[in-house]
Amino acid sequence: MNSSQNDKETLQLTTEWVLRLTEAQPRLLGFLLKRLGNPDQAHEVLQEVNLVICRDAEKFNQDSDFLAWAFAIARYQILAFRKRQSRDRLVFPADLAASLDRLDSEMFPNDVCDRRETALQDCLVQLMPQQRKLIVQRYAESLSVKSIAGELDKSANAVSIMLHRIREKLIACIESKTITEPTR
CATH class of the missing domain: 1.10.1740 (Rna Polymerase Sigma Factor; Chain: A)
Structure with missing residues (x-):
């Protein structure tokens, strides 16, 4: 070359x-x-x-x-x-x-996605540290529910329920933050 x-x-x-x-x-x-x-x-x-x-x-x-x-x-x-x-x-x-x-x-549209992403970041900060850790393990680190359950000494079903509740909390938080902002 x-x-x-x-x-x-x-x-x-x-x-x-x-x-x-x-x-x-x-x-x-x-x-x-x-x-x-x-x-x-x-x-x-x-x-x-x-x-x-x-x-x-x-x-x-x-x-x-x-x-x-x-x-x-x-x-x-x-x-x-x-x-x-x-x-x-x-x-x-x-x-x-x-x-x-x-x-x-x-x-x-890009501006809507950007607002939702910003709202998600704000909402993640509002979670309790153990909830944030659970979200990070599951979605950022891609750990399985079963492996998280083993680490927490809980059943996979219990971890699934915890994740479901956290997701519901995040959705409600994001919606409350983005609904008050005007859309263009």
Whole structure:
């Protein structure tokens, strides 16, 4: 490989860029999960999306919406993935994918999602420390209910009930915080 090729492959990402990409990960994963329906496939495509975003960082217009740009890349990566997986009988048809994209943007505009995410962060802070730890173990660390139950010396059913109650509390808190804010 010559020097000019090596220079092109050397990528210099700013801290701001890395933060944007990191903050976008949960939304991108949710977007992919909704369209692919399989967590393993969604994670695989997310890695491809991240590679394209990093590779094409210099093409991003700083005056535009990073998340919208990332979602556009994700859409193309979904299409590429589906093309590779076209023999799989559980692939969503392209028209269904387009309908899901349209409905998603109508039902969940970026500003609404941002407000709900901010409300969730505020609501998580209001939980008792043991409740927050339980949420982190289950959803951030992806521990199974059974393993959490073993650690707490409780039944899996008891942990499921505790998680259900915490989720209900979070939903009520998020709704109370977002319902008072005007939607645009």
